[in-house]
Amino acid sequence: xxxxxxxxxxxxxxxxxxxxxxxxxxxxxxxxxxxxxxxxxxxxxxxxxxxxxxxxxxxxxxxxxxxxxxxxxxxxxxxxxxxxxxxxxxxxxxxxxxxxxxxxxxxxxxxxx
Amino acid sequence: xxxxxxxxxxxxxxxxxxxxxxxxxxxxxxxxxxxxxxxxxxxxxxxxxxxxxxxxxxxxxxxxxxxxxxxxxxxxxxxxxxxxxxxxxxxxxxxxxxxxxxxxxxxxx
Numbered sequence: 001x002x003x004x005x006x007x008x009x010x011x012x013x014x015x016x017x018x019x020x021x022x023x024x025x026x027x028x029x030x031x032x033x034x035x036x037x038x039x040x041x042x043x044x045x046x047x048x049x050x051x052x053x054x055x056x057x058x059x060x061x062x063x064x065x066x067x068x069x070x071x072x073x074x075x076x077x078x079x080x081x082x083x084x085x086x087x088x089x090x091x092x093x094x095x096x097x098x099x100x101x102x103x104x105x106x107x108x109x110x111x112x113x
Numbered sequence: 114x115x116x117x118x119x120x121x122x123x124x125x126x127x128x129x130x131x132x133x134x135x136x137x138x139x140x141x142x143x144x145x146x147x148x149x150x151x152x153x154x155x156x157x158x159x160x161x162x163x164x165x166x167x168x169x170x171x172x173x174x175x176x177x178x179x180x181x182x183x184x185x186x187x188x189x190x191x192x193x194x195x196x197x198x199x200x201x202x203x204x205x206x207x208x209x210x211x212x213x214x215x216x217x218x219x220x221x222x
Contacts, residue, residue, distance in 0.1 A: 006156070033210075043202075043212045090156055098206040099144045099164075104157035 002027045004105035006091050011110045013078065013085060021076045021108045023091035031097055032074035036060060037088040037107075046089075049074055050097060078110060086112050115140045117205055119213035126193055127221050134188040134216045136203035141181045143207040148177050148188050151200045151215070160201075161188070193220045 004025045034046040045058030049068040063082025091105040116139045149157040161170045161177040169178040174191040200215045
């Protein structure tokens with residue numbers, strides 16, 4: 001079955017630590033996205049990539065970094081510079097730059113301890 | 114700037130009722146509109162995708178309509194079931210995917 005796999009489901013981060021969230025897709029989609037979801041704020045775009053080796057900042061990129069070395073993979077690193085990282089993170093992919101619709105993963109819940 | 118609004122924010126109905134969820138958007142220059150379902154603590158599941166040239170899409174008990182000129186979409190759920198309880202999100206794509214805040218649906222047995 002084609003889809004998006006996010007791992008881990010739950011992640012705990014200590015203060016000052018960087019953590020990396022994994023996102024893999026086997027849909028052969030060119031574009032991939034990272035969203036953050038907080039209660040009462042909806043989904044906000046962190047970073048997106050429309051092609052391998054290229055990525056752009058979304059609305060809330062500060063404190064985050066990404067890479068896109070392979071078409072199938074788009075990992076997100078939450079750095080120590082992100083002051084409020086506790087949230088639910090969702091990865092998505094699309095064909096035709098969104099014109100074919102979006103497919104989302106099951107999410108990673110990150111908690112700062 | 115595109116803004117997407119969903120009304121109502123929450124809805125509770127008895128099992129078996131037909132119901133309508135509303136979504137409005139401010140900029141009609143969109144490629145498509147997509148309805149998603151989200152269960153608590155889970156990712157988004159795509160329900161229906163309506164291209165800008167289409168008026169409606171149907172899947173089982175779900176029917177979504179799109180009126181670009183008025184900036185509105187509705188999601189119709191027929192014969193609701195407790196398993197339909199979830200948050201329903203609409204999102205418009207016009208170069209960037211913009212989400213509404215969602216409607217939290219509860220279907221009581």
